[in-house]
Structures are given as C-alpha cells and as structure tokens.
Amino acid sequence: MPLDKVRQMQQQAWQDPQGFWSQAAQTISWMKPVERVLDDSQAPFYRWFPGATLNTCYNAVDRHVEAGFGEQTAIQYVSPVTGSERAVSYGELQQQVATFAGALKGLGIGKGDRVVIYMPMIPETAVAMLACARLGAIHSVVFGGFAPPELASRIDDAQPKLVISASCGIEPSGVIPYKPLLDAALEQSQHQVQGTVIFARPQCQAELKAGRDHDWQALVANAEPAGCVEVAADDPLYILYTSGTTGRPKGVVRDNGGHAVALAWSMKAIYNIDAGDVFWAASDVGWVVGHSYIVYGPLLARATTLLYEGKPVGTPDAGAFWRIIDKFKVKSFFTAPTAIRAIKRVDADASLLQGVDIGSLQALFLAGERCDPDTLNWAAEMLKVPVVDHWWQTETGWSICANPMGIAPLPIKAGSPALAVPGYQVEVLDEEGTPVAPNQSGAISIKLPLPPGTLMTLWNNDDRYRDGYLARYPGYYLTGDAGYMDEEGYLYVMGRVDDIINVAGHRLSTGRFEEVLSHHNAVAEAAVIGINDSLKGQLPLGLVVLKQGMDRDLETIKSELVALVRAEVGAVGAFKLVGVVEKLPKTRSGKILRGTMRKIANGEAVNTPATIEDPQALLVISQALAQMGLNTPEQPVLDLS
Missing domain, CATH: 3.30.300.30 (ANL, C-terminal domain)
Structure with a gap:
C-alpha cells in the first residue's frame, strides 16, 4: 500500500536521519565525503553534513559533462515575448559558466563574497547563479524590474561586492529598462558596490558608467575559465529575500550540502524525474521555485530544465503552456494555481488544448498558494493526468507536504497537499502548543530539526530567525499557516494564521x-x-x-x-x-x-x-x-x- 510505504519512510527519516540522509547523499559528488549527517550541538541552529565538502556547480554541471552527457540539453529557453528559443547543452553550459566565473574572479569575486543578481528570465541568469556557486560566492537574486528602494534595501542588507544585471526585461506590456532602476537603487543604497556587470539585450541599450559598469560580453571575451572551489557543506549558497517584508529585508540563507542532497532526492521522489527527462517549472528565478526547480534541482538530476520568459495567458494565448509541453515533451510540469485559474478563466472548456499532444505529460504539480479543489479538478479533467498539490515555503526550499509520485503515488484528495514528506514531522498545534485531534484546526508547525535543504537562519539575524519562527512553540518551527490534518495524515492548509x-x-x-x-x-x-x-x-x-x-x-x-x-x-x-x-x-x-x-x-x-x-x-x-x-x-x- 502506498500509504503504508510513505508512513514507513516518514518514520525512518525521523527516527534514523543518519541512515536515511546518508543514503540520499550518495547521489551527490563530494570532495570530502560525508562522515556525519547531523550536527545538533548548536540547536536550534542545526547543520547537515558537517565536515563534508563539495561544489554545487560541479554537481549541477561539470560531473554530467565528465560522465559523457555534454551533448544533452541542460536548459531549453522559450521566450514568447521575444519570439525566440534556444537550447543550451550541458557542455555549452559548463563553458559559459566557467568563463563567466573567470570574469567574476577577475573582478575580485571569491569564496564568501555576496553578489546580487537582478536579471530577467534568460539563460544568462542561470549562468550567473551557477558561476557564483562555482566560486563559492553567495548569490542573492532579486527580481528584475523590482523598484529601486526595494533593490537598495537588499543591497544594504546583503552588502554585495557586485551587482549583475541586464539592459532590460520584457513583459507583455513592453520593454522594461533595468539600468535606470539599478542606477537609482545604487544611488539610494548606503552600501557601495565595487561594480556592476550588465548583459546587453538587443531590445534595449544600457548606458554604462566608466569605472563602475562592465559589459558582460566584453568581460567573457577576455576571461580565463575558472574551476570549482571547494566549500563546506554548511557554507551558504545563496540568500533569498522573502516577499512582503517591511523594514529590514528578511534574507533566507540556504546551505550547499543539505540543499544539494534534498533537491536531488526530491526530483525523483516527488516529481518522478530521472536523468534525461524534461522538467518545467513555470516560475521565475526571483522566487524560491526558480532557485530550486528551474536551476538547481533539475540540473543536479541531469534533467533538461525549461526556462520560460512569458505568461500563462497573453503570450500569445491560454494555450501556450500546452503547446510547449507538446513541443518539448515535458514529463512533469510545475506551476501556480493562479496560472491555471487564469487559463480556466479565458478558456473554460480548454478549446486551445484540442489538437495538442500532451501525451508526454505524466503529472501537473501546483504550489505557491492554496489550491482550491475546483481548480485542481478542472485541470485533472482537462489534462487527464494526476494534478498534484504540494506545499512548501521560501524558508524550506522544497516540499513540506507532497504526493511522492516517484516512489509511492498516493490517492489524491482535492484541497490537500497530501502527507508530510519524509524528513518533516508536521503537527497541528493549539494555542498552548498541544497537538490537536484529527480534523481540528490549528497552527501548522514542524518539529525540529528541519530536514536538509531548509533555511539555516536569516542573513546576519539569528535573533530574528529565532523570534520569528522558533519562539512561539519551543522545539518547533512555526510555518505561519493554519489548517488541519485528517485521520490518514493528509494535511489541509487553509491559509495564513x-x-x-x-x-x-x-x-x-x-x-x-x-x-x-x-x-x-x-x-x-x-x-x-x-x-x-x-x-x-x-x-x-x-x-x-x-x-x-x-x-x-x-x-x-x-x-x-x-x-x-x-x-x-x-x-x-x-x-x-x-x-x-x-x-x-x-x-x-x-x-x-x-x-x-x-x-x-x-x-x-x-x-x-x-x-x-x-x-x-x-x-x-x-x-x-x-x-x-x-x-x-x-x-x-x-x-x-
């Protein structure tokens, strides 16, 4: 029974994390091997795989080329807003990342330095992220087009040496020049960066300031490729600022080791993606979904990741998703419920699906907000594949609750993201911190320690991490969401507390x-x-x-x-x-x-x-x-x- 298998894995991951996660860690190439899985000596600041070393970029790119898969497509770029498509092989990606990392190294970027990335949905954005990981630098991606005050606040918090940007982004409404926004942010920020790197897009020219701004193409033309730097498993990989913050930004810190292990494990266990499969997360690299499942997760698994510069409707119509799935033979597709609702609103009978072959698609995954049963049922009826709601957060980096389609597909209950993923011990607590009975509402919380891949802390703010997430219920991480669990352990997330x-x-x-x-x-x-x-x-x-x-x-x-x-x-x-x-x-x-x-x-x-x-x-x-x-x-x- 799938339900029994998942429960058995839940128990194993909680009772024997050493055995469970050391086995999962075998899919990662380590420079210094894993000897110890969990360090709880500084609880509640837990560390996974202490003492082990690796490089995330090597695991996502180089090792696949060394294994003979350099010709496989790593990134399939589809941009309806520019009318262009481009396939980047693993071999080409390795060359581009190594060369750009060399250019960054030439600008003084090294291990532990912060780099802010302010770019649109283009392959060069993934190249910039991976180049930072290659050098052991810590990247912080900020949405391209973010208002200058918000970008400035993140620059002041992360204190980067460098900002990497592009001349523009492109929305259905038209071209959005980025350079004036970046210039304004740099004027407003207290922290002074050493320089910027600007990728020129043909749709817009950017005026470069002598001595501060560098042209991407000119830099890489003269750069020597850089190798992969060895980093500790608990060294930071990136900082990602959560949405809706006020005052000082709240920067989630992700490590290298636990992140690589958890994402590689999740690609098969949750999304049923094997090496060589095509995976598409229709999100943005500014969100955690883009970090985990546009860039790192698929590449760690040697899948082909589809990078989409467009919208669910209007670029050009509500059939765009289905035609792309057909053309590139997408196996698993991940988007937000709001995207499906947008499609349903303008094409309620799915007429634009007619004549489109989506036979490659095995499942649609939804996350990012609560999925109402009507949206899930409509998508399942129209697509004729399982529609899997799953629930996670910027802070966790990967699924808290999900239907593990790659190891034990569970019966789908509309309105529920299914069971807690192995590694997470989810409980619903009352105001006193006592677990409630099945079908009783309360605060959804996770017993510590959180599994690998989740946040280490908040950037330069351990106190805020402790006060905001751990203080309300000692021994638990407070998700901030409310809901209930049924008799079978299916969770129902009903909204924020x-x-x-x-x-x-x-x-x-x-x-x-x-x-x-x-x-x-x-x-x-x-x-x-x-x-x-x-x-x-x-x-x-x-x-x-x-x-x-x-x-x-x-x-x-x-x-x-x-x-x-x-x-x-x-x-x-x-x-x-x-x-x-x-x-x-x-x-x-x-x-x-x-x-x-x-x-x-x-x-x-x-x-x-x-x-x-x-x-x-x-x-x-x-x-x-x-x-x-x-x-x-x-x-x-x-x-x-």
Missing part, C-alpha cells in the same frame, strides 16, 4: 469560504477577508472575479453566492457581503494580497507591497470597496509610486 477570522467567537478559515465560492459556475477565482464589525468582531467579505463572457445578472450571482456559503459553511459564518471585481491584487508568484485588501477595507493606510504584480489592482479593489460602502476613497492611503 492571520487569515483565520473571528465571527462572534467562531474561528473560521477564509480558505473554507473561498473553497465554497469557487464552486459556483460563474466564479473564476475568489478571495475572502475579514473586515471589522462592531457587533461580531469581524465579518467575512467575499471578492470574486467572474469567468470571461459571463453575462448573467450580477445581483443574482451575488445572492446565489451568499446562499451557497450559508448552505455549506452555515449561518455562523454570517456571510452576506460579496463584491465582483475585475482582478485581484497578487504578488508576482500568484499569492493574493489578502492582508493588503483587509487594510483597505478597514480604512487603514496601505503601502504597495514590493512584490505586487499590478499595483493598479489595488486601486480597483479600493474603488470596489468604496462602492460597497466599506470605505471612502479618502480613507485608504494608497501609495502606488
């Missing part, structure tokens, strides 16, 4: 409301927030986006939605407020900005989150809420600069 609303003493999950609203055949997506109420404390407010072409009477739809929620959730939910909006404000990874909308609805001042996809969406929400009488246009202070 602060997405639990209190209606007249009843603690209710906004995720449950959203699940019900999404059942209505007119609704493309929904978000529910709690608004202040003098009588009941809070009341749920539903904001829905309708499917395109829906011409039914809006008041009728609203009445039906209220009735549906009351029938499914009950009168205790006091659900009566529904607004229809054109779009919901989201981060670039697809997370709905519920907290920001809640502030707007309650008349609080709002600053535009750094990771928002479309700042104008906040204005749309503000106007819609004002029409509902929940605020006035003067109340929320919307800074859309």
Whole structure:
C-alpha cells in the first residue's frame, strides 16, 4: 500500500536521519565525503553534513559533462515575448559558466563574497547563479524590474561586492529598462558596490558608467575559465529575500550540502524525474521555485530544465503552456494555481488544448498558494493526468507536504497537499502548543530539526530567525499557516494564521469560504477577508472575479453566492457581503494580497507591497470597496509610486 510505504519512510527519516540522509547523499559528488549527517550541538541552529565538502556547480554541471552527457540539453529557453528559443547543452553550459566565473574572479569575486543578481528570465541568469556557486560566492537574486528602494534595501542588507544585471526585461506590456532602476537603487543604497556587470539585450541599450559598469560580453571575451572551489557543506549558497517584508529585508540563507542532497532526492521522489527527462517549472528565478526547480534541482538530476520568459495567458494565448509541453515533451510540469485559474478563466472548456499532444505529460504539480479543489479538478479533467498539490515555503526550499509520485503515488484528495514528506514531522498545534485531534484546526508547525535543504537562519539575524519562527512553540518551527490534518495524515492548509477570522467567537478559515465560492459556475477565482464589525468582531467579505463572457445578472450571482456559503459553511459564518471585481491584487508568484485588501477595507493606510504584480489592482479593489460602502476613497492611503 502506498500509504503504508510513505508512513514507513516518514518514520525512518525521523527516527534514523543518519541512515536515511546518508543514503540520499550518495547521489551527490563530494570532495570530502560525508562522515556525519547531523550536527545538533548548536540547536536550534542545526547543520547537515558537517565536515563534508563539495561544489554545487560541479554537481549541477561539470560531473554530467565528465560522465559523457555534454551533448544533452541542460536548459531549453522559450521566450514568447521575444519570439525566440534556444537550447543550451550541458557542455555549452559548463563553458559559459566557467568563463563567466573567470570574469567574476577577475573582478575580485571569491569564496564568501555576496553578489546580487537582478536579471530577467534568460539563460544568462542561470549562468550567473551557477558561476557564483562555482566560486563559492553567495548569490542573492532579486527580481528584475523590482523598484529601486526595494533593490537598495537588499543591497544594504546583503552588502554585495557586485551587482549583475541586464539592459532590460520584457513583459507583455513592453520593454522594461533595468539600468535606470539599478542606477537609482545604487544611488539610494548606503552600501557601495565595487561594480556592476550588465548583459546587453538587443531590445534595449544600457548606458554604462566608466569605472563602475562592465559589459558582460566584453568581460567573457577576455576571461580565463575558472574551476570549482571547494566549500563546506554548511557554507551558504545563496540568500533569498522573502516577499512582503517591511523594514529590514528578511534574507533566507540556504546551505550547499543539505540543499544539494534534498533537491536531488526530491526530483525523483516527488516529481518522478530521472536523468534525461524534461522538467518545467513555470516560475521565475526571483522566487524560491526558480532557485530550486528551474536551476538547481533539475540540473543536479541531469534533467533538461525549461526556462520560460512569458505568461500563462497573453503570450500569445491560454494555450501556450500546452503547446510547449507538446513541443518539448515535458514529463512533469510545475506551476501556480493562479496560472491555471487564469487559463480556466479565458478558456473554460480548454478549446486551445484540442489538437495538442500532451501525451508526454505524466503529472501537473501546483504550489505557491492554496489550491482550491475546483481548480485542481478542472485541470485533472482537462489534462487527464494526476494534478498534484504540494506545499512548501521560501524558508524550506522544497516540499513540506507532497504526493511522492516517484516512489509511492498516493490517492489524491482535492484541497490537500497530501502527507508530510519524509524528513518533516508536521503537527497541528493549539494555542498552548498541544497537538490537536484529527480534523481540528490549528497552527501548522514542524518539529525540529528541519530536514536538509531548509533555511539555516536569516542573513546576519539569528535573533530574528529565532523570534520569528522558533519562539512561539519551543522545539518547533512555526510555518505561519493554519489548517488541519485528517485521520490518514493528509494535511489541509487553509491559509495564513492571520487569515483565520473571528465571527462572534467562531474561528473560521477564509480558505473554507473561498473553497465554497469557487464552486459556483460563474466564479473564476475568489478571495475572502475579514473586515471589522462592531457587533461580531469581524465579518467575512467575499471578492470574486467572474469567468470571461459571463453575462448573467450580477445581483443574482451575488445572492446565489451568499446562499451557497450559508448552505455549506452555515449561518455562523454570517456571510452576506460579496463584491465582483475585475482582478485581484497578487504578488508576482500568484499569492493574493489578502492582508493588503483587509487594510483597505478597514480604512487603514496601505503601502504597495514590493512584490505586487499590478499595483493598479489595488486601486480597483479600493474603488470596489468604496462602492460597497466599506470605505471612502479618502480613507485608504494608497501609495502606488
């Protein structure tokens, strides 16, 4: 039975981490072999594979070339926004990475130095990341196009020697010049970098400042290839700043050894990817998904990774994903639920799938936000493959809960990311820190130590790591998410802890409301927030986006939605407020900005989150809420600069 096999592996990983992870570590090429798996002497700051050494770039690139696979495609670049495609073999990737690493070395970059990477979704971005790993330098990728103040704050926190950027990024709306944004950030930052490297794209020229800015192509033309530097397993590989931070940025620190072992293990165990397979994570390298499963994970497994510069819809249409899967014979595809909802909204009957051969596809994986059952079921019906919801965080770097499709595929339960992955001991705790009974809601927490590949700490801020994640429940890592576990151990993540609303003493999950609203055949997506109420404390407010072409009477739809929620959730939910909006404000990874909308609805001042996809969406929400009488246009202070 698959369920029994997964439970057995869970027990093994928890009770004998030495045996479990030493076996997993055998897939990695070590310079100094693993003798000890876990160092818990400095708990809660655990270290995996202490004393062992390796190089992550060597494991991702060089060893495959040495083994005779230099001709295999490592990166398949697909860019509908430029109308171009390019295949980069492992041999070509090795040459490009080694040469660019040599160029960085010539600029004084070495082991332990920080390098900020501010680039679009192009192969050179992966080259820059791998070149840093090759030298033992610590990279910190910041979304290309991020606003100057946000980039400046990350420069001040990481204190890099160098910033690597490109002349521009390209969005469906047009070309976004990066150099003026970078220049502004460098003027605003307190920390002064030694220089920048700019990759010139043909769509935009960048003006280089003499003595500070270096042209990528000119540097590599004169560079000597650099070899792989030996680093300790617990030396940092990268810093990644989490979305939605305020004040000082929160930089998650990832190690080299545990990261390589965990990602290599996950590629087969979770995604069922073997060497030579084609894997596609439709994300961005600015997110953790891009780090783990566009760059490092697939390359460690000697898979072909597909790097996509485009959108799920509009580049050029909602059939783009399916045609790419057909053309490049993608085996496993990973995207966010919001991407599937966007496709469903404009092509509800999947007409653009007709005549497209997706027979290579064995599974669709969804993560990045809670996946409502309707979205999962629609995708499964249209694609005729298992649709696997899995749950993890920037901090963990890989799945906390998932259906291990490569070792023991489990029955799929819509709304659940399945069981805890071996290595994670997940428990749902009440406010006193006591595990709750099955089907009872609480704070989802993970017993320490976390498995390999998870965060070591926060960059230069051990206290913030301890206070933010470990202090609430001693001996546990607090995920910040709320949910429940059923009798079989399937976890249901219902939203952030602060997405639990209190209606007249009843603690209710906004995720449950959203699940019900999404059942209505007119609704493309929904978000529910709690608004202040003098009588009941809070009341749920539903904001829905309708499917395109829906011409039914809006008041009728609203009445039906209220009735549906009351029938499914009950009168205790006091659900009566529904607004229809054109779009919901989201981060670039697809997370709905519920907290920001809640502030707007309650008349609080709002600053535009750094990771928002479309700042104008906040204005749309503000106007819609004002029409509902929940605020006035003067109340929320919307800074859309």
